[in-house]
Amino acid sequence: MVTHQNRFQPPVHGGQHIRRRNLLQQLQRLGPLRLTTIIAPAGYGKTSFAAQWYDSLRNQGANLVWLPLEVDDCDQSHLLVALLEALQDLQPGEGRGLDANSMPVATLLSVLVTRLRRIETPVTLFLDDYHFAQTDATESLLAKLLAAKDLTHVKFVLISRSAPRFPISALRLNGELKQIGVADLSFSETEAQEFFVGRAEKLTREQIGELNKRTEGWAVALQMVRVLVAESSNSASILESFDGSNAEMARYLSEQVFSSLPSDIQHFLVETASLPAISRTLAAAICGSPDAATLFNRLADHALPIAVLDAQGMWIRCHPVFNSFLKEEAIRVGIETQDILRKAARWFQTRDDCEAAVRHALLADDTALAAEIIETSGGWRRVYATTRGGTLLFQTLIAKAADINLSGYPLTTLGLCVISAKAGQLDAANHYLAIAERACTGQTLSRDLRVVRVLMSLYTDRWASTADLSALEDDLAYGSDVQLIHRALALNMLAYNFLIRTDLDRAIHYGQLAMRAFRDGGADFGAMHLYTHIGQAAFFSGDSASAEDAYRSLIAEAQSNIGEGSDLDAVGQVLLSEVLSMRGDHDAASSALSWALPHLERHDTWFDLLAAGFMAQQRVLRLNGNVLAAHAAIDSARATARRRGFERLTRLIDGERVTLLVATGDIEDAVRYAETSGFTTQAAYADAANNLSLNLRGCVPALLWARIYAARGDIARARDVFDRLRTQQALKPHVPRRIELDLLDIRLLQAEGRPDKAAACLSNLLLSQPIANYRAILQIEGADFTNALRRLATLMEIPAVISQRLAQVLDGPAMPTLANVTAANAAAASGINESGGLTERERGVMHLLSAGLSNKEIGRQLDLSDNTVKFHLRNIFAKLNVTTRTAAVTAGRNSGMLP
Structure with missing residues (x-):
């Protein structure tokens, strides 16, 4: 075991820091690699974790060097001298008589390499606060040491606020690189609970869990809360208000993160603080500085609590706590955040990102802008024009609908109508439809109104008029004048209406055309609905296998694109249960119905789906002999029908x-x-x-x-x-x-x-x-x-x-x-009356039998063939539990059936 001077040992934190067991176990399995980077902003416990790993390796007898770097170490000579000094305890006789401070850089590097070669066993060098020494010159030294083929026994651990900029791809390909970042260092809920044990008895497990989610496991934020709660008599108010605007947290962020930044970077962060996320091109579009794109690129050079949101590193966001601090700064310096958000909304609109554009407009509290963006992006078509559907987009707008002059945005209002209907809020849907009807005056808008009105007939369980259906077919003749999603929904409605009229071939035909149109328009959400119409048409046509395929495709796509347990997942499960229950697979049908049917009763549904689920449920219960449960299911379904x-x-x-x-x-x-x-x-x-x-x-x-x-x-x-x-x-x-x-x-x-x-x-x-x-x-x-x-x-x-x-x-x-x-x-x-369990025809046969007539004579009397008489006699024998004609007559007389 190696002992260093105080400078060359990791800091001792006593019992203040929890042990990062999961991370340590990961590294234990891997062992030290040529390069391990521990990169995160201030306050994530980088050094604390690295010290725990250091102690773990030391207990295993490893050769270790701990070198805390300082600002002076950004000079190549300073860095090389520091490395040589740190190695002295591993090589006690090597440093004597050496005047390292007077040597040129090349000589110092040569000496360092020579000494590293002489170490016969693996050695791991921990370079703490590497960002202090990080320059192009010092990075080139590290790159040379890592590239040296005769130094593969030397392992480096870089603990830094910023990532190394020298090439690391070769190390990655050779499996010699391990990167630990913010996601790894963020506390799990278990670690957060352990962090507060014995130090914040005023907090419940639920409060700690919620706090950990809000702070995204940022150790310094949790530490700040722990201190504030210990000093306060009102822990609940601290938890409710804690963010970057908290005075103590703001002071920390100002001192440790913000104040050391260049002024142009500070201004850039404050100016963009109101945005949920930023990219280089968005920053260039909305910032006042012509160098906004360059400033965005420079963020990576600083120790900032920033999360990268995509694999390409194009989009980033600040940590929520840091972002709250920046928003407070924006208010303090008088930046018009609403103008910034409006510019961002317009920027997203030009890129056909309607959801992001509306989100930014609503953040700017500009509901009219949000409605306008949806209107120009297709209005109600946005409900179907994505993979997951535009439900959330309109639900967000509904909460602000009272602030919007909806008559000025008829297509958006039709979207609110559709979303309300899908949520089972039929009164609201009819309200929005009435507003749209007053606003839709032109020929084009009348076609939009018509297709949504036919759709509403589905959700309100009204029959679409023959005139509307004929007009829908006429609308399709306009070709390029009808947008693709509009055309797809019109075909969808024709498929549905021909289905409920048992015109099954036309239902399948229009259904397939509608699905193709939705797919061509990139509207997988709309296309998934067509499985319901096509599947039912196949089922009632006698093609049960095709129906099952359609429903299983719907379930698979719904679970993949939207998620398990979604409305469309439940729709597919209910319709599949109809097929399964008809085929006799009662267990599978019952299992799916147990959750899917109640889900549809509360969410997006229409008559046919509830009818299919109810009939399948009754079929299963009756075939299982459970009459009471069948009556109870009828009671429940009737209540749903009345509510809807x-x-x-x-x-x-x-x-x-x-x-x-x-x-x-x-x-x-x-x-x-x-x-x-x-x-x-x-x-x-x-x-x-x-x-x-x-x-x-x-x-x-x-x-x-x-x-x-x-x-x-x-x-x-x-x-x-x-x-x-x-x-x-x-x-x-x-x-x-x-x-x-x-x-x-x-x-x-x-x-x-x-x-x-x-x-x-x-x-x-x-x-x-x-x-x-x-x-x-x-x-x-x-x-x-x-x-x-x-x-x-x-x-x-x-x-x-x-x-x-x-x-x-x-x-x-x-x-x-x-x-x-x-x-x-x-x-x-079963249709048998009380007279001995025999049918009226069988009693007639019995009376003639008791009179002694033969089979032929009975047949002539009743106008029956010999085979038919034999058939009735066998039924009579079976019901009376006898085997001969005489025994049948005797049994009939004993029961009072015969005189």
């Missing part, structure tokens, strides 16, 4: 309540609820109320009453309502709806005693529709129904491929077992 003012969603939810009551056998409750919620028997025969093309999801009155009548055993009325529903449709229903209708048709055919036609319908369904990806539609019909389908496939001797496809669909997740549903209710839910 979504009447269509309320109607859809009420329809699902009726459906759930029918499924659990609560038929009379279902009837009462249907009548009181608008699903009356009269509505079941109303054409407009039963237009399936305008109801992508949920029930219409005719479907509900067909199920109610079937559950009551009134098959004739169920058939009448059902057939009328099918024949009145002007457009072919989408694929999931066709599957649902075919299954209900099969249920009625079975109840009517027409198994041959039921089997034919089942065969056609399984061959013509991708039912495996929509298996939940079948499974949710209930276990009795699906078991009946299995029997139908067996008894009617349908082709093997049909049976195999049916088994494939039914071999998904377990069939529903609805909690708290009685056997009688289950029977009613």
Whole structure:
């Protein structure tokens, strides 16, 4: 272990400084390299940390030299003499008789190199306060020592307020350079907590954590707070007001940082203090000095608490505490900071950086300028014209909207309308739309107003007028007169409106055009929305795989561009859950819905998204047999629909309540609820109320009453309502709806005693529709129904491929077992009446069977084929748990079914 004279030892700080364990562990793993730099402004604990590393290496028996440099050491001779003196304890006999002060620089350097070569083991030289000695001449000496191939055992540690200016790229490439800077030296929260232990009992852990964030871990700022809190009886007020304007902190910054700077640098820092960040070109544009760009470059020559914000070093900002001090100086010397900020806003505007321009205008408290900048940058188009969206830009402006004459900025006002709608603040959105409608008088502005008005119909759950949609298509014919983002949103709205009208091919066509237009306009935020329309159109077209791809792309892009848990992430998760729940992947669907659906209920959403999430949620709960949870989810969704003012969603939810009551056998409750919620028997025969093309999801009155009548055993009325529903449709229903209708048709055919036609319908369904990806539609019909389908496939001797496809669909997740549903209710839910669990047709067969008629005679009496009679007899045997005709008749008489 080496012992030096007092000058050549690191300073002793006692217990005042905490141990920087993480940094020390990093260096311990690396060991001393040819060059390690510890660079930071005053007050970051550079020397303290270097001393800790020195002590750690000394305890390991390393050869060490500590040399604190002074202003005189900027002379080459002084520096070389100091290095030779520092080495004497390592080489006790080398310095005797040497008059170093009289030697020329070249000789001194030669002597130093010779002595370093004679050291046989690695040696580490710590040069503290290197910035005092830093000149071109002294830097050249260090560069020569580091370049010498026979001195690789000599390691240098430079502790400085400014970085070395000699070349270091070769050292970096060879892995012989370690750079420690402000980010490394800034205290972590754990270190900040340790720093205050036993010295500031008045502060809580939360207060210390917040303070560390505000000071960005600057040790001297934390030390100042620690002293002030210890001396004060009101620690809370100190924390609230502490920044560079604090008297003690200002004194430190003035003495240690600011006062030693050249006057032109001082003026430059004060003049630009109001700016959040500066660059060379921005400084040249807004500063009064013609040498502003040169002054910017010179900042690196001084020990300043400045953070570099980009990899190229183009943008910098001052530490917040130092910046507060500079702002106070600007006020003191009378600099017009608002003028500086306005100039900066205009500068950013000329560079098409709308967000930065508006931010600087608002910092100048010039709301009119902010509105003007947004207006000339496209107004509402800024919502979509970036990767992340311009939401924050308009949200910031909304807080200042009362100070703006919005009628003078109609495009900006339309942007406020869109942002309010996306946030679910529909009253505010309508308010801004009304202002814009009064201000948009010209032909061009009328097109802007139209596309936003159609967009508003999406968020307010109103149908866009046919005239507006036709006008949107006409607007697209203007070509170059319509800006790209405007064109993209118009295509977007056409895609959406054709989707909700079940014109799915046109929805996909316009959706793809809209996505391409948004991408071409650099508006990835807008493009991501198109996945919702394209995916839904694919889903309802029967292309579940393409829908899933679209939603997963939306999720991936939203998480990458905006972040996990964002509105668009939640949108993608909810829509994906619809696909997953339909396919039978209930766990994955439930997991995504658990956070994504509540998120959408509170944030950016529209009817279709909430409807998709609600239907997926109901599907999962019903197939898991959780009736109480399904009713609770309906209650919650209904509250959301009322809060949003979504009447269509309320109607859809009420329809699902009726459906759930029918499924659990609560038929009379279902009837009462249907009548009181608008699903009356009269509505079941109303054409407009039963237009399936305008109801992508949920029930219409005719479907509900067909199920109610079937559950009551009134098959004739169920058939009448059902057939009328099918024949009145002007457009072919989408694929999931066709599957649902075919299954209900099969249920009625079975109840009517027409198994041959039921089997034919089942065969056609399984061959013509991708039912495996929509298996939940079948499974949710209930276990009795699906078991009946299995029997139908067996008894009617349908082709093997049909049976195999049916088994494939039914071999998904377990069939529903609805909690708290009685056997009688289950029977009613599957369309079986109370007479022994037999259908009306099966009871007719039983009466003829009890009279002793053969199968052929029964068929002639009931106008049924032999196979159909056999089908009914097997069903009867299964339900009565018998195996012979005689046993069936006996069981019927014992139960009172037969006289």
